[in-house]
Amino acid sequence: MARFLAPEAFSAATEDLSLLPFNFERAEPSRYLVANMVGDFIRLTEDELNRLVDLRIKPGDGLYEKAYAAHLITGTNQKAQRQLLAARLRSRMSFLRQVTPLHIFVVTLRCEHSCPYCQVSRQSTDRSRFDMSEETAMKALDIAFSSPAGRIKIEFQGGEPLLNFPMIEMIVAAAKARSGKKVDFVIASNLALLDDAVLDFCKLNNILLSTSLDGPADLHNKNRPRPGGNSHELAVTGIRRAKEILGPDRVGALMTTTEASLDRVDDIIDEYLQLGLDGIFLRPLSPFGFAIKTKQFQKYDAQKWLGFYERGLRRVLEISRQGTPFREFYAALILTRMLSDRPIGYVDLRSPAGIGLGALVYNYDGRVFASDEGRMLAETGDDAFQLGHVDHDSYSSLILSDRLISAISSSLTQCAPECSTCVYESHCGADPVYHHATQGDALGIKPLSAFCARQKGIMGLLLDILENSPEDAAILRRWVAS
């Protein structure tokens, strides 16, 4: 008859165990949140953490099983635990294989809006001074086409880019005439100038529209003044027409949070729902350009914003529970990082940072910046992220510039103080432009960083829901990109 061995026969001896790298943070008195090398989370008591670190654990004690499944320990002679971590890390970091997939063309700095939070725009009719010239555009296109990515996205920015629509038409035609890359196009516009000619052009060239919608009419129009006070009406009409003509998934809207938004998150979300949009991106106000000059940025701090965000997220979950598919896009991004190993190159959520490596910005005047925020800084006199000029730089001279290399290498979360030991490091990112703007240093002191406070706050909130609210957790898991 068959002879079977008892469970003890398969237990590893303690001396055969090794610790694998992990980060941890005290979450409550004597309770710790622990993350393995690729950001899988578990909770341990202080006693468990101490026993784990000392390897005072053995199969069958519960802690061994938790720690092994979470890749915190391995048998010294085993290979699979380490190989799994290596394979997963490789997948998570493989966004680095797509070098500079985004190219932003600032075709004009002119705008007919005069938003107080706007970073850069000018109300001017001086085309020669604030519009991109054909010569500049073609040189920028040369640079974009010599980047290594096989598929690139060209995004038209402003000002209001539709004020220089002929230049958009010219760049699209020229990009399509070139070979060697698949090119996607996006126009970031307030849609006030959207007309049939623009829509026909977008349809013909499969161009995506991205617009601003800050909420209901009173809030939106307060944030986004224009002659006639009809910004909201024009944006909503534009979104409806774009959905009708280009298709429901060919127009997206982004909101900007101001102090006036903080008590209005339900209204803002309802506005997006009514327009039949499939979700909302609850964004913080960025500290660039005029936003700093006009003291908008200082009016609310990270905690206030987090309160706004949490109310919004819970409202979005309530809508989902009632059966309407609707999501919060920033949570979806973070959840994709937390619950999968898909490579996410989103600029705020990557390290090495996305400046230059993720995107280049060609300004109307030919200057090239490492990010959209970088050119906004330059408009207020800080050219720290200006990498060069289309007239005398090539793709490689821009990407290999000392400025870019220094900003990226000095801000790596993998080795930065506070970041390298942070329990959320796997899912976060370096944001050198933000920290330069707020602290005058690409790395920054993270305990003083509102970026850091927001990231930790959001991830803590998402973890809390995933662990303690099964119904909402099932919804959140389905937001993960597949």
Place this chain on the structure above:
Amino acid sequence: MTLPLYGTASRSVGFGRDKARSVVRLRAIDSTAARHAADFALARSPNEVLRAREAGWPSIFVVSDGSIDLPGTFDGRLIAVPLKYNYLADGDVLGFDHASRKFRTLFRRNSAHNSFLVTERCNNYCLMCSQPPKDVDDRWILSEIKESLPLIDPATRALTFTGGETLSDWEDFIAVLKECRDRLPATAIQVLTNGRAFANSTIVDAWKEIGHPHLMAAIPVYASVDHIHDYVVQAKGAFDETALGILKLKDRGQRVEIRVVLHALTAPIIEETGRWIARNFPFVDHVALMGLENTGFAIANDAMLWMDPVDYSNGLARAVDHLSAAGVNVSVYNLPKCVLPRSVWPHALQSISDWKNGFVEECDRCDEKNSCSGFFTTGRPRVSRGVRAFTSSRHELMPMAG
């Protein structure tokens, strides 16, 4: 009911001693297909035997309990088997041992569940093994499979190779899979293996080189923790090799299914195992969470292994949710619908092979019977206390019950 897949012929004529075994294919008497030396006319009465001889068949296979009169002039081959093997039909393939007259049905053309046993040897010794391993020299089985492959209908949709550990003689077995690539390129080939051999890169490379377009390795993983898996399979170090093997197969773009058999050691932790697979192996092609077949070692270890499925069905539902949310294609095998939460129904398949699939009396009045897995009839079947019929009146009550 259970179909008898092996037995002893009541009579055999014309088999020489030049070889010990033959592979035999059955053909309808009137078949117009090209005749192969292994083909036998299938006769079910003395009258049909006569008709087969008149049609020029040198080899005849009789399924009948009656006696067969053969003229002294008969110089062909004949095998006679009892009537209980009446399921045998045109295109079926059998292995026949000359001296003992023992035969095994190797392939049934009308079945969707054909599997070849490759060997009874195994380097695992699973507590619930339905096919307990034997340490014997059974390399003749692989030769028999090689001989069978040319006789198998190329239109066959699916074929499974099982064991024992199929990769015990990996070089010979991979040669068989190459035969499948050449002869059965449209057939889905599933290989049940414990995956440990794939920790060896040489074997993974050889596997990749087969290049069959529909080849899948189905590999069991029982836990997210080494010693639990190793205990279930009774082999220290197995977890590490199996996990490494899956990783190496996927690294080389090979198709992999992960299988978890559910019993008292694996079912209570199935949610954790499902979550772990979703996080660490989301790239596998399929995950099958499988009810236990209570046969073989599972009977000997019944006291240690039996767990009523209704007692783990909620954890199972959560495991399914973790996996499907991660985009993993997940199925539940061998469990009847009445023991599963509704959320699992879209994943529950009619997975039990036709020859060992049955239902209980309660099922006769159940509306879901036609889309239900039913039960194994093999071994010592155990029936969940949750088994009950769905009738239209109960369906109306279901939404309120949630």
